[in-house]
Amino acid sequence: MKKGDRLANKGPHHEAPDPRDLAVANRVLETESGALLRLSKALDAQFSFAVTALFNTKSRIIVSGMGKSGHISRKIAATLASTGSPAQFVHPAEASHGDLGMIRPQDSVLMLSNSGENRELGDLIAHTKRFSIPLIGISSKAASTLLEAADIKLLLPLAPEACPMGLAPTTSTTMMMALGDALAVALMERRGFSADDYRVLHPGGQLGKSLVRVRDIMHGPSELPLVDINASMGAMLLEMTAKRFGCVGVLDEVQQLVGIFTDGDLGRHMKADLLTKSARDVLTKKPKTIRSGALIAEAMGFMNNAQITCLFVVDEDTEQSGAACARPVGILHMHDCLRAGVM
Numbered sequence: 001m002k003k004g005d006r007l008a009n010k011g012p013h014h015e016a017p018d019p020r021d022l023a024v025a026n027r028v029l030e031t032e033s034g035a036l037l038r039l040s041k042a043l044d045a046q047f048s049f050a051v052t053a054l055f056n057t058k059s060r061i062i063v064s065g066m067g068k069s070g071h072i073s074r075k076i077a078a079t080l081a082s083t084g085s086p087a088q089f090v091h092p093a094e095a096s097h098g099d100l101g102m103i104r105p106q107d108s109v110l111m112l113s114n115s116g117e118n119r120e121l122g123d124l125i126a127h128t129k130r131f132s133i134p135l136i137g138i139s140s141k142a143a144s145t146l147l148e149a150a151d152i153k154l155l156l157p158l159a160p161e162a163c164p165m166g167l168a169p170t171t172s173t174t175m176m177m178a179l180g181d182a183l184a185v186a187l188m189e190r191r192g193f194s195a196d197d198y199r200v201l202h203p204g205g206q207l208g209k210s211l212v213r214v215r216d217i218m219h220g221p222s223e224l225p226l227v228d229i230n231a232s233m234g235a236m237l238l239e240m241t242a243k244r245f246g247c248v249g250v251l252d253e254v255q256q257l258v259g260i261f262t263d264g265d266l267g268r269h270m271k272a273d274l275l276t277k278s279a280r281d282v283l284t285k286k287p288k289t290i291r292s293g294a295l296i297a298e299a300m301g302f303m304n305n306a307q308i309t310c311l312f313v314v315d316e317d318t319e320q321s322g323a324a325c326a327r328p329v330g331i332l333h334m335h336d337c338l339r340a341g342v343m
């Protein structure tokens with residue numbers, strides 16, 4: 001074996017783990033989680049004032065910060081925008097060179113700075129004062145330039161950075177991000193932001209697919225495999241074969257779904273007198289159903305748990321209880337969910 005081959009085969013996974021690494025990880029996580037707990041307990045009416053100010057914003061929420069706080073600001077802006085609160089990140093240094101034009105009197109500004117003394121924030125703070133734009137400040141220094149200028153002050157509790165030198169922003173940025181998430185979620189609830197709203201803003205990817213509704217992909221009334229409760233076995237088999245779902249729904253005299261007969265049931269009833277039976281004799285009562293407005297992800301989980309491949313779809317007034325008072329409006333097959341990209 002050549003020397004180069006020996007080096008190629010030697011990697012981190014061939015070396016003994018260093019217990020100090022886990023010790024560092026535990027210390028960092030404990031430091032930051034402790035700070036989050038202190039932040040939770042330190043929140044006061046100012047947080048609610050901030051939510052109200054952001055909720056009443058007529059245009060956009062401008063989020064800004066310098067350095068690591070800037071990176072956190074970008075994430076907060078993205079979270080706000082994706083949860084129903086239009087938001088945009090503005091770099092404070094670029095704001096001094098023309099980007100102040102992005103900020104309008106109808107906006108509000110959410111500004112992040114651990115020290116509250118970044119000189120790059122000065123022109124942006126002055127702009128909010130000049131045009132009476134609400135300024136919400138997040139900082140760990142109550143006497144800082146930022147919080148003294150802010151209309152609403154969100155003070156971070158004093159907590160050590162997880163960096164052993166106490167220099168690299170770690171704990172402080174974790175608190176900022178968590179506080180941004182708290183603001184975004186509180187705004188979602190104020191707005192009554194629903195799963196349908198979320199779907200509109202997240203049409204792509206697996207998340208968007210999982211928010212598709214049953215009604216969007218179900219087979220409609222014309223494709224429903226249905227027979228009357230007094231139908232003969234021959235009629236049931238013809239309907240199952242014609243509709244090709246491997247099942248047939250059984251309706252009572254008022255067209256409500258009272259049972260189901262599947263290809264599995266066919267095997268269990270395979271006897272010499274099978275063709276003398278009617279739907280009433282062989283149906284399985286209280287079939288599993290799902291609401292037309294349910295999420296596809298919910299239907300997929302329901303079918304997996306019940307180990308079935310088809311669900312009759314009922315209207316919104318019928319709960320997913322299998323009660324006999326359901327009027328079917330469609331049918332959903334597991335393959336429909338897979339074709340929609342829900343795994």
